[in-house]
Amino acid sequence: MSALRRAAAALTAAVAVLTGCSTGGDDPPAPHRVQLRGITLPAWNTDDYDRHEARHYLRQIAATGARWVVFTPTWYQNGVRDSAMHTTGETASDRGVRRIVGLAHAAGLKVMLKPHVDLVDGGDRAGIRPADRDAWFTAYEHFITHYAELAEDLGAEQFSVGTELAGTSADRRRWTRVIAAVRDTYRGPLTYAANYDEYARIRFWRSLDVIGIDAYWPLTDSATTDPERLAKGWEPIVAELAAFAARQDRKILFTEAGYASQRGTTAAPYSWTVSEHPAADEQSAAYQALLTAFDGRSWWAGVCWWMWDDWPDSGETAPRLAYTPHGKPAEKVLRRWWRG
Secondary structure (H helix, E strand, O other): OOHHHHHHHHHHHHHHHHHHHHHOOOOOOOOOOOOEEEEEOOOOOOOHHHOOHHHHHHHHHHHOOOOEEEEOOEEEEOOOOOOOOEOOOOOOOHHHHHHHHHHHHHOOOEEEEOOEEEEOOOOOHHHOOOOOHHHHHHHHHHHHHHHHHHHHHHOOOEEEEEEOOOOOOOOHHHHHHHHHHHHOOOOOOEEEEEEOOOHHHOOOHHHOOOEEEEOOOOOOOOOOOOHHHHHHHHHHHHHHHHHHHHHHOOOEEEEEEOOOOEOOOOOOOOOOOOOOOEOHHHHHHHHHHHHHHHOOOOOEEEEEEOOOOOOOOOOOOOHHHOOOOOOOHHHHHHHHHHHO
């Protein structure tokens, strides 16, 4: 496909995706509208997406009113200075990715494929700073175009070229080359999932169709369910993002947003272990605050919540403390907003 046709196809797909999610003819009427209504179903092991629970999880996700699901096949680096990444026993198999995308489409869900690179020791991927940058970007291009080919083959409706790689994302030249390689393979709209403290330093947003942000901003300095405190926490962030979207001439998608059901999650949304005390009410208040803060913002493309239930025997966090909204007041918040 020529560069001109690829660009035209990507633009058409981006417009369709980012408008169709909220105005498609088969969408049910609802009092509150967000554009992309998504939930992430991550994989932690090779066979997770092959498991029999997958179909059930996807039906549960669709029942919230979600129209999208995000999948996260992951490769790993041995250390932050390494120049290559590789599969492990925690990498979802390609067979599993194919299966889960097919099941999602059968359940009426659109798909964003969002491949991750993590560290074997569980460290923060933002710390990856390869000693040999050329070698690392060559390896990364091999990794990401592998999944771009899968996304194109499977008809995934959106693709993320990277997630929270703050130690490399300031390198505009090399990332632009990676994005071009992905566009050679995948025709749909592209984003990059920047952490909330990373996105402003990135200089390749205009090579992408949508700005992606993993929206883990602290909203308060202590645990709260007070709507007024949470609204005030969002006010400066909303103003900052509106201005940024205007400067970049791109909509902003929350490629991740989430809150553990733990006391203090509004003060540290990025923490899996902020507390040992369950706080489903604080989680649901945070969901309500985010959806209220961004409702009706023309520059906001929607949200992909982190995350649905863990697979049996793989969760490191007890369900009553975990990020999942399933079976908690936060799920009722989603249903009110997304189903009416």
